[in-house]
Amino acid sequence: MAGTIAMRKFLRRAALTTLKSAGVFGIVKNSEWRRQRLLILCYHGVSLEDEHEWSPGLFFSPQHLERRLDTLKKGNYAVLPLGDALERLYRKDLPPRSVVITFDDGTYDFYRQAYPRLKQHGFPATVYLTTYYGDYQRPVFRLICMYMMWKVRDRGTADLAEFGVSRPVPLASVKARRDAADELLQWVERQNLTGEQEDQAAAALARHLQIDYEELRAKRILQLMNRQEVKQLADAGVDIQLHTHRHRTPLNEELFRREIRENRAWISSAAGIVGKHFCYPSGVYRSEFLPWLAAEQVVSATTCDTGLATCRDNPLLLPRLVDTSGRTDLEFESWANGVGHFLPRRRRAPLHYAAD
Numbered sequence: 001m002a003g004t005i006a007m008r009k010f011l012r013r014a015a016l017t018t019l020k021s022a023g024v025f026g027i028v029k030n031s032e033w034r035r036q037r038l039l040i041l042c043y044h045g046v047s048l049e050d051e052h053e054w055s056p057g058l059f060f061s062p063q064h065l066e067r068r069l070d071t072l073k074k075g076n077y078a079v080l081p082l083g084d085a086l087e088r089l090y091r092k093d094l095p096p097r098s099v100v101i102t103f104d105d106g107t108y109d110f111y112r113q114a115y116p117r118l119k120q121h122g123f124p125a126t127v128y129l130t131t132y133y134g135d136y137q138r139p140v141f142r143l144i145c146m147y148m149m150w151k152v153r154d155r156g157t158a159d160l161a162e163f164g165v166s167r168p169v170p171l172a173s174v175k176a177r178r179d180a181a182d183e184l185l186q187w188v189e190r191q192n193l194t195g196e197q198e199d200q201a202a203a204a205l206a207r208h209l210q211i212d213y214e215e216l217r218a219k220r221i222l223q224l225m226n227r228q229e230v231k232q233l234a235d236a237g238v239d240i241q242l243h244t245h246r247h248r249t250p251l252n253e254e255l256f257r258r259e260i261r262e263n264r265a266w267i268s269s270a271a272g273i274v275g276k277h278f279c280y281p282s283g284v285y286r287s288e289f290l291p292w293l294a295a296e297q298v299v300s301a302t303t304c305d306t307g308l309a310t311c312r313d314n315p316l317l318l319p320r321l322v323d324t325s326g327r328t329d330l331e332f333e334s335w336a337n338g339v340g341h342f343l344p345r346r347r348r349a350p351l352h353y354a355a356d
Contacts, residue, residue, distance in 0.1 A: 012343060016330050019339055029075070029097060029337035037308035038089045039336060040082075040100045040320040046113035048221050054150045056325035062113050064325060069121045071333055072099060082126040082239055082277055086300050086318075090311050099336065101125040102302065102320065104243060104279055106134070108220040111229045115238065128243035128279035128302075129230065131266035138199040139222040142185045145205060147222060149177040152209050163187055163205055227270040234271035242267070242275040242298065249281055253292050260296045280304070283322075290316045308341055 019025060028034055045051055045059040052059040060068075072079055078095040080088070085100045101118070103110050106129035118125050133140055139147075149158070153171045160169055160180060164187025169180045184205070188198050206213035217223075225233070234240050245262035264275045276299045280289075283304025293301055293316055300315045307319030321335050334340040 013328065013330060015343065016334050016339070020330070020333075025333065025337050025339055028339050031338070034338040035094060035096045035098075036092065037310055037338065037341075038085055038094060038098045038100060039308055039338075040085075040102060040302060040318060042302070042304060042320040042322045043101070043103045043114070044105060045107050046109045046117075048109050048112060048219060051109075051147070051221065052325050054147055058324075059109075060323075060325055062117065065114060066117055067329060068323065068332060069117060069123065071329065071336060072123070073121050075333070075336060077336060079123045081124040082241070082300075086277075086315065089309060090315070092311055097337070102279065103127045105130055105247070106225050106230070106240075106243070108223045108225050108229070111225050111233060112220070115233060115236075119236070124237065124239065126239040126241050126277065127233070128241050128277075129263075129267060130224070130243040130245065130247040130281065131263050132246045133195070133224040134226055134230065134266065134270070136195040136199070137223060137226060138195070138217060139202065140224070141188065141198045141202055142181050143222045144202050144216075145184050146177055146181040148202075148206055148209055148211050148216075149180065151211060153177075155209075158209065160184070160205070160208070162208075163201070164190075230267070230270045231272075234273055239277075240267050240271045240273050240275070241277040241279070243279050244281055247281045249284060249286075249289065251286070251288075253288075256289065256292050257296055260293070260298065264296075277301070278316075285317065290314075308338065 043060065043065075046065050047059050047061050052061045052064070075097070077097045077099045079099050079101060080095075082100050082102065085094070085098060088094045088098075101123055103114060103125060106127045110127060114125075149169065149171055152158070155171055157168045157170050163184055165180045165183045170176045188201055193201065203213045206216065230240060242260060242263050244259040245266065246259060248259065250256045250259065260278070267273055267275050276297060278293060278298045278301040280301060280303055285301070285303055298316070300318060302318045302320050304322050305319045306321060309318045313319065323332060331340065334343070
């Protein structure tokens with residue numbers, strides 16, 4: 001299986017190299033076909049330290065993000081604010097080579113790492129902000145548990161029975177760490193712990209793993225932006241939009257709509273923005289969500305399905321390109337100019353992510 005995947009990647013890169021050398025990149029980039037399409041880029045985090053080594057599907061190094069932004073700048077792409085871009089998409093008057101940049105979740109690293117680089121390039125961006133942890137200056141519980149287990153991945157096996165984990169965890173295994181984090185989350189949920197108590201449980205896990213939790217927490221790794229940081233960004237022109245309050249999409253209509261209302265109220269009180277654009281947490285959506293979003297006066301919603309948006313797309317089911325550290329610069333360029341659309345791909349992005 002690994003050999004097959006490697007061969008596919010090799011063939012894809014060889015094809016893209018040939019197409020670029022033949023001038024196809026430039027032809028598609030400047031075509032009327034590309035002008036009628038909007039590339040919505042999806043990012044999550046930009047490492048404060050080594051998060052991109054822990055989760056390359058979610059985190060970029062700062063240098064890697066700079067290369068992406070340089071590609072857009074040097075390629076004369078029209079990087080537009082989300083709301084403006086969507087209005088122009090459905091009016092069919094997009095400028096050539098239109099792109100929107102979005103970041104999901106609103107972790108502190110956006111404030112510290114991504115925004116200064118976006119500002120330097122003069123690019124607007126939308127942050128789809130989940131808000132519950134914005135009032136708690138502590139890491140997101142499930143993610144910090146996975147990260148800490150990764151930090152000690154060379155220590156063999158960990159017995160986490162006192163934290164509700166049913167079997168010893170081989171720390172070198174990505175799947176085992178993820179499964180253990182799921183059990184840890186279920187353990188705190190069974191006890192109905194508050195955010196502060198969750199953080200105490202994370203601190204206890206850190207002690208068990210012999211990690212300095214106070215030092216880790218002081219670095220703001222895997223923490224959300226606080227109200228002051230969100231306000232500062234909004235005042236500087238960053239678009240802050242909806243991503244649910246607790247990063248979840250309940251299947252009950254009232255609970256789902258409450259997530260939107262609480263999310264919008266937090267953003268409004270912190271940033272003075274009334275959110276009307278939404279992003280599905282972890283890219284998970286169902287048909288019943290659409291009328292619930294419409295009832296909450298949400299005018300657009302982005303997925304993690306791979307593609308370029310067109311005026312024929314349902315505005316509540318917009319595709320994006322989930323950009324990851326594993327995507328080469330050549331592959332990224334192919335999506336920016338539109339050639340990537342024509343190559344075989346997995347439509348649904350394989351995100352291994354679900355915050356609590």
